[in-house]
Amino acid sequence: MAAVSVWQKSSFSSDEDAPNCLEVAATQGALRLRESEEPGTVVTTTATGLAALIRHIRSRR
Secondary structure, eight states, X not given: OOOOOOXXXXXXXXXXXXXXXXXXXXXXXXXXXXXXXXXXXXEEEOHHHHHHHHHHHHHTO
């Protein structure tokens, strides 16, 4: 039986029911990211990979 992912919306979402939110789910050894308007499209990464992406985005400001 496949494990069910528990998705959590970003705290930056303006509204609990807003359709354009980043959602994250933690699994064994990985993080899964998706856009709430496209729940079938999921990006899987590690905590290290996500931290590197966030650092890169912040450095580009």
